[in-house]
Amino acid sequence: MMVEVGSIVVVLLSLFSGVQGLPTRRSWATQSPSCGYESCPATKADALNVHLVPHTHDDVGWLKTVDQYFYGDRNDIQHAGVQYILDSVVQQLLSDPGKRFIYVETAFFYRWWRQQTESMREDVKTLVNQGRLEFINGGWCMNDEASTHYNAIIDQMTLGLRFLKDTFGDCGRPRVAWHIDPFGHSREQASLFAQMGFDGFFFGRLDYQDKIARMKQKEMELMWRGSASLTPPFADLFTGVLPNGYNPPPGFCWDQSCADTPIQDDVNLEDYNVDSIVSNFINIAHDQANMYKTNHIIMTMGSDFQYENANLWYKNMDKLIRYVNEQQKHGSNVSVFYSSPSCYLNELHQSNLTWSVKDDDFFPYADGPHDFWTGYFTSRPAFKRYERMSNNFLQICNQLEVLGGKSSREGPNGKGESDTLKEAMAVAQHHDAVSGTEKQHVANDYAKRLSKGWDQCQILVSNALSALSGNESPSIYCQHLNISVCPTSEELGTFSVTLYNPLVRRITWTVRLPVNGTQYSVTDPSGKVVDNEVVPVSNFTRDLRRDRGYAVNELLFQVSIPALGFSTYSVSRTGKIKNVPVRKPEKHDGHAAPLSIKNEFYKVTFDPLTGFLSEIQNLENMMTLPVTQNFYWYRASEGNEESIQPSGAYIFRPNSSQPMPVTKVAQTYTIQNSLVQEVYQNFSSWCSQVVRLYRGQPFLELEWTVGPVPDGDKVGKEIISRFDTKLETNGYFYTDANGREVLERRRDYRKTWPLKQTEPIAGNYYPVNSRIYIKDKKTQLTVLTDRSQGGSSITDGSLELMLHRRLLVDDNRGVGEPLSEPGEFNDGLVVRGRQLLFLSSPEDASALHRPQAQQEYLQPQILLYPLPSSKLGKLEFSAVQSELPLNVHLLTLGQWDANTVLLRLEHQFEKMESANYSQPATVDLQKLFSWFQIESLDELSLSANQRLSEMKRLAWRIKDAYSYNLKKKWTYGVGADPPVITLQPMEIRTFLIRIQFK
Template sequence: MAAGCCRLLSLLLLLCEICFSLPVERHENLREDKCGYQSCHATKASMLNVHLVPHTHDDVGWLKTVDQYFYGDRNDIQHAGVQYILDSVVEELQKNPDRRFIYVETAFFYRWWRRQSSDMQRTVKQLVNQGRLEFVNGGWCMSDEATTHYSAVVDQMTMGLRFLNQTFGPCGRPRVAWHIDPFGHAREHASMFAQMGYDGFFFGRVDYQDRSRRMRAKEQELLWRASDSISPPLADLFTGILPNGYNPPEGFCWDQSCDDPPIKDDPDLEDYNVNDVVERFLNIAKSQSLVYKSNHIIMTMGSDFQYENANLWYKNLDKLIRYVNARQSNGSRVNVLYSTPSCYLQELHRANLSWALKTDDFFPYADDAHDFWTGYFSSRPALKRYERLSNSNLQTCNQLEVLGGQASTSGPFGQGDSLTLRRAMAVAQHHDAVSGTEKQHVANDYARRLANGWQRCQVVVSNSLAALSGSTAERVYCNSLNISVCPITESSKKFSVNVFNPLARPVSWPVRLPVNGTTYVVADANGKAVDCEVIPISGTTRDVRRNRGFAVNELLFRVRAPPLGFSTYSVSLLQDGPPLASTGYHVPKSIWNKYLRVTFDPTTGLLSGLDNLETKQSIGLTQNFYWYNASDGNNSNSNQPSGAYIFRPNSSTPFVISKTAKTETIQTSVMQEVRQWFAPWASQVVRLHTDSRVLELEWTVGPIPIDDDLGKEVITRLDTDIKSSGIFFTDSNGREVLQRKKDFRPTWNLKQSEPIAGNYYPINSRAFIKDDKDQLTVVTDRSQGGGSIQNGSLEIMLHRRLLYDDVRGVAEPLNETSDVFPEGLVVRGRLLLSLDHPASAADTHRPLAEEAVLQPLLTFTEGHLHPNTRLEFSGLQAALPPAVHLLTLSQWDDKSVLLRLEHQFQSWESKANSQPVTADLQKLFSTLEVTGVSELNLSANQWKEEMKRFDWRPQAVEKQMKKSLEDPSMWEVTLRPMEIRTFLLRANLR
């Protein structure tokens, strides 16, 4: 018994030590001050309480770059200077303790905070401790919800919330998620916010038909059940739709950018207007109260980049509160107060009402009959791909920083860091960044930040691989392999390829390297020869790369990498000679391997069928490229043109680029491909690897011609004989799958006015159609928009080039060019197709999508490696089960590591993989000795056991709680379907 007590005491001491590693600022005067819900002003139960919320919405890049917005540069584009907003607000808050202000974008606040004196920082901390300055949302930015991947969203939220936690302690922790500007809202975002501990979620934009119905039914405030797999209420989130988007009521904007008259309260003046202002305000408050459920309403008093001169706002708001409340002595039942979203939320919770329940999402979003904001799902496809690739690079960088230890940031290749790329990726999640809705010079700035971050991470990767392999040979990175550019492989006769796999399971991956020789030998880490072939580079690839490379051939072979580890392959030039690949310009009847057969129409050269030879499934499948004629606004129904945000085709029938394709066939022992040319600006490679269960379609589109002065929106369409009944499925931010139905919305009777754009949805990583027998899944390599306009059909938008602005603020047509492509941007991407039985399809497309998001990283070393070089390594003791994904492995501080494990299957998806899974954290890593563990919420800013959220009552639905599965010990953790668990590990390098 004594030994057991000592062991328990040691464990408790260890856990306490870990707890202190979560940085929380301690404030001496915290007991005297009141923040959060305790700081809210009193309300009056018998009155209509109007919560005025002073706020500013500060885009982390849009019309100007992040730097330009912060400093107030380039005001010829837009007058906005965030540093002056924060200066002015802090000054005005000190003048009146009743005043309140909320701030959202930590990227800007962090920058401002670093430049303040210690006296100013103490002042701001006091304002925060007293609840007068409150942070809401708290992420590095306010992320987009359609085109972001959940892993990047979690990272950017963690970064912002960690800074607030370190700087302000518990009073800096936001209680409310605040997405007032994103253009539609994803269910997965609500699920993540719930798991991050937020009590509520407010946003401004909702479809005009949806809002109209909700206003009539008083359902603008609701309970969002954001997962069909996570037990309620763990993914339930109270959600409120704000009354004026995020602007003030009409006539009550008192910013220096506004034209509304101030409150003139000197009765001796001829233009005294207090009575008029009060009457107008009371009428607005009464009207608003009629479409909300409780005796509390909220008004957002601010807008884009407002409060640069906060005195204007606060002087008038002080007067408004005083004069409206003075009417109470004459019988008025309206009470106005300074408030915050969390204070408003608290009053709704106290009301103990039941709320409408929602289980779908808020896509697509339209603000009028012909104005669907579905174009940005595909806008700037090159930036969307670069962001996705940068996320993969960042996760690899984070992992190797942990596995390599201290040598990873300061090693033989110099000083490196992961922070630069973390911040760049965090900024890229902004709803005018990866969304593609920014000006061109801002898009260039986002890309530049990502490139700078990746350069810093390359040093970390090189140092870490040097420490793990024992080789300090210089490593080369080839960032343009998709267009066959890599100087070291083009010119070297002997080189090595290191393949690092960021997934927690082994992967097999096809490699294509540009070379100029014709016969090579490839050996794996054990010296065993690997089957390889050399084929000629296509004419399309030569055209795309232009003068950025000189290889005439490509070397093909397949690599295998262990979980969370690397394997090294040596490549040697044997001799020159004729290429071994057979090339033909005829249309093949079919290409096949032991898993799939792909058939072609001999007349058109197009795909005609797909067979799964394992399951004996066959479907008719045709695929081609089309373009929608973008509206220029000269239309009898509406003057709305297509633009960066809005997709509005001028016709419901797309134009086919070509009814036939010129073809070239390549057949080798490792790969077969059919190269198709549809036009000088549209081509494709249909590719089937020998050991692959999926079909690859590599498309190249651009420069999109605009000689006819018409914008074009280019799609690929897959037409099958699957009886899909107007239904298809898309993922939500890369996680849970949602059902979509043509011309249908689950929560209201849709009046469809745009048969194409109104049926487009965001596809973040995959989409599929199915019937009782067959399921065709398409995995994308970036976020794109798509729909199922006809039964058995799935179309995906690949590229857009538009000649008109859509009048949503960006004031610039989406007409992308670059230094390399001044005549118009060329974009290349991949779609992966799988054919399965519906009951088992998730077992294929879940890991396939995972590989598309976190792909292996290749590094190259010239010449012979040192004989003592370690050629293979795994950071895990064993691969994780198929249902478990290693979401996060990153350095938290000098002694701690942040770990996230997730169950990546929904509860209904897979007979084999939709069951709870248990993992042992002590037996997880091969190079880390885990000596302690404590669990956090999803955003890693609160201990899991301390996370307490408001409980809400849905209308006419009983709360259903599944029986909890207890973890057997502190080391063994159980993951249920769709569950993400976050841990802070005390870990030492072995």
């Protein structure tokens, strides 16, 4: 009986569809593609058009791991199963050609797609070709915008968009960027999206004060100028703020996870509610329309992991559409229909209005007076560093996969591949991954995925170097050199060191290896003896590594590595194994002479009373700056009478504007030799630092170690390193955006709206991805970081960076556990990192710190061989004929398919930033590489999913001096005839090249 009834229903539905003039499934499945703007629903010029956007927001890990979310495991933590969402939605779309849905996270869709039958895949392709299943954003994940580096953002977007392009063709290419959940928005992100070919960008979160002001002024939609260097409109992106974050309007959530009342339309039942729901909806639509400029508004119908039972949503939305539109017969002007962000964007474009221009960013984000989401800029600092190192290694893996050819993937070290690390790095960019806002077990899973990717890339890198050098000896990776652990260098008396340099310029690098001897001979690839020194392993490091290594000394020597190539050095122990005495810390009583260290570029002085850094001298330009550096901690609020908001993984809220110093006196000792000058500072049992000048190094290095942060006093602590000077900065300081352009910051100020400051510390923190600086007219102090951190200038002449956080309560933003990482030994996380200081004039600063920032970001990879270099074949190699100019950087060199290679070059200076380096740069690609020649090339968009000559973006009328040609869509063409290309400041150019090895 049940089967017969179901069969009758299907027949009746088919007949009903025919009566209404709607195509049956068989007929619409064979229709030609009509995706993109052509597939958008009809709208009414004299109506308030409400675009309902059915969607789900599926975090690529947060409270559960990626796998747990996909399969629906661990529902005791959170009920969510992405595979069931896609199953359910697709069935609903196949059953009714009037329905639409958007999907965002390619990492999940890729998994689901691999499990489908060919029949289902064909059905889904039909849905995509009709624009009814539309991909929005299209990256592997929806990446964070504060803690991410632009290189990793581009890579993860490229990975996702390539899958969509390869699978669905042009109909799989998203037209709209969609960052509904990240916690603040970066100007650089807008620039990258624009260069990828997106027509618009929608997001859900912005500061509550900013949102109030924009709603009143009808400025919820605008043109965002993503770059101060690129000529408009190349980095301009139409941007809209969604009215409800990414949730439905209140009272209209019909998921199984919601408690809102469904539409009950049987007039014979007591709970009939159509009239009240329709009235409420029409009122909400008009209220929302009052905040926007056109007669079109958008409503996001969905939320986190919704649509697992899509029938609930669609059944109620079908009724909503029917009953609201029926009111037009009674004078209503509201027209509601299924739509998508791209269709909504297209209507805004056709309105031909003039839009305001914004040229700053949307940081910091606050959702209440005491609720600044600035803690996650630093949360999980060890993972933030591991992610940065992993991208470093991924770029090396990509390059050597090209240079080593087929032998890199299968060689003497076994089978290796880069895909595992590519996908793990893409997942790590998620806004609850590198941001540090996930549960601990999820953070562990992210790290595990990266580790598996490292394993595969290590095989590939070893194979490639074997192919390039002719050496098939097994290589050894020492992954704990930062704590002086490497069994090979500790145990062997003779070994070789190979260093691969991913930059297209020769670099000098200082190698530090743990050893147990006191005298060594080191020779370079030509057999020339290289200066070396042996220093004792510090007590700081001995305590940190515990029983993971037994080296008593460190061997130091400097190497020179050719551009995009490697050098191999030979090391032999010549003396007996014995300890070099470790210096004991000295107490300070104010009577000793000031301690100082010095190299060719800097002299650094320390206060004899406190042991703190007190003065930096730049010896080249005779510039002196008194500067004091110390470690402090903010006491984390757990809520008070002013607000119950505590500090947590997301939120930074100190309970006082004055941080506590870790100590008032640091114990110090110094090591000085021909290669390095070092001052060891001990601030407490859990906080220490080495201040270091290497020979020939044009900056000061600070290696800090913090943790385990004590919590026995039941107080959460947020640790900062602060530099205090007498520079007259007038409230201004400067931070980078995702490692690229620098933005001017001003304390207690927002450029586009009047700020009422309620949190003088947290409300002035900004993301620092690679650098922060302060300056006056003559002097600039710049600090480079080795990972993403939060930073600020709380008082004039002061600069601070948050290094570590250990908190005792959750901040009530969903993660449900305190940010108190256990560390490897379950007694609290210990973190070690580096800061590089530059003292210069403002005019000279960029020429120093921009190239160094790239060198820190793409450090050389070290491999050891348990053999003398005489047995290792070719000892030096470079894949280029000539080095790139200092203002040009090789951003990407990676295998695309069996016959082609993806190449990206970028200009790494801003417009007007440097008199010498902010000029256009020309590169002859055919003369760049020595290892292969370019047979053909095709210029692509930044995301490599369309030819640049075919990339067309919507043109907009804006309140600006620039006048866009509104009669045609913008076409981005090749600026010069390949292979000779010209790069303008901050320009990135992407090529697909076919190569032939020489």
